[in-house]
Amino acid sequence: MDGPAAAGVADVVKTYGNGDTAVRALDHVSVDFAARRFTAIMGPSGSGKSTLMHCLAGLDTVDDGKVLIGQTDLTGLSDAALTRLRRDRVGFVFQSFNLLPTMTAQDNILLGLRLAGRRPDLAWFDTVVDALGLRTRLRHTPGELSGGQQQRVACARALVGRPQVVFADEPTGNLDSRAGAEVLDFLRTSVRELDQTVVMVTHDPVAASYTDHGVLLADGRVAAHLTRPTADTVLAALTNLGV
Numbered sequence: 116m117d118g119p120a121a122a123g124v125a126d127v128v129k130t131y132g133n134g135d136t137a138v139r140a141l142d143h144v145s146v147d148f149a150a151r152r153f154t155a156i157m158g159p160s161g162s163g164k165s166t167l168m169h170c171l172a173g174l175d176t177v178d179d180g181k182v183l184i185g186q187t188d189l190t191g192l193s194d195a196a197l198t199r200l201r202r203d204r205v206g207f208v209f210q211s212f213n214l215l216p217t218m219t220a221q222d223n224i225l226l227g228l229r230l231a232g233r234r235p236d237l238a239w240f241d242t243v244v245d246a247l248g249l250r251t252r253l254r255h256t257p258g259e260l261s262g263g264q265q266q267r268v269a270c271a272r273a274l275v276g277r278p279q280v281v282f283a284d285e286p287t288g289n290l291d292s293r294a295g296a297e298v299l300d301f302l303r304t305s306v307r308e309l310d311q312t313v314v315m316v317t318h319d320p321v322a323a324s325y326t327d328h329g330v331l332l333a334d335g336r337v338a339a340h341l342t343r344p345t346a347d348t349v350l351a352a353l354t355n356l357g358v
């Protein structure tokens with residue numbers, strides 16, 4: 116681990132249901148996500164990827180263990196404090212873009228800051244918009260944009276508040292390979308050149324190859340870590356798991 120962690124979990128247990136139908140989605144998982152690094156969470160279907168991301172982002176609670184964003188343990192926070200933390204310190208990129216259809220790209224990007232009563236840093240806004248190639252699209256509504264452009268707007272929205280960490284859940288799942296590559300390229304640039312921290316859940320070994328580090332889950336446990344993963348090393352690691 117180089118440098119301090121932007122987020123992490125320590126000995127986290129998460130079980131859905133109870134009795135005979137209980138499913139242990141996270142089984143004593145400990146993992147740190149280094150600041151200014153692009154990390155992929157990978158693993159077979161049902162291995163706990165989404166559960167881990169939801170717990171990290173404060174969207175779901177854990178049964179046991181600690182969940183840290185920076186130095187803050189989410190497990191001790193009230194609902195109101197969790198909502199504030201998600202608003203002010205975490206960015207999200209979803210598979211399905213989740214843009215408001217009646218608002219322009221610019222208003223979508225800035226909505227979260229406006230709702231939080233925060234003044235946008237205009238120099239940073241410009242940096243993010245230009246890095247994403249969105250300058251000429253800011254007045255368009257989502258319906259006037261391609262899927263790739265919509266996801267780039269969602270990336271700008273996630274980053275415009277300079278969050279401590281951006282969580283991306285299958286961000287290329289609804290995109291063709293070219294648009295997906297552009298989004299992945301930007302997420303990597305946001306880490307390497309703009310000093311952001313991105314944690315991405317993905318099924319796709321090619322998407323994982325854009326990251327600095329891969330965390331492989333299997334049956335709710337950390338099965339392997341991959342440094343500078345390539346599509347081939349990811350496939351080999353998944354094959355080792357018998358996937």
Ligand SMILES: Nc1ncnc2c1ncn2[C@@H]1O[C@H](COP(=O)(O)OP(=O)(O)OP(=O)(O)O)[C@@H](O)[C@H]1O
Nearest residue numbers: 131132138140158159160161162163164165166167
């Ligand atoms: N709300 C829920 N209620 C009951 N079981 C759940 C719930 N959410 C997840 N699970 C179970 O927890 C386990 C982990 O699920 P999770 O969605 O985290 O896996 P995943 O690796 O993200 O899977 P996928 O790649 O298919 O999205 C699975 O066995 C799943 O069926």
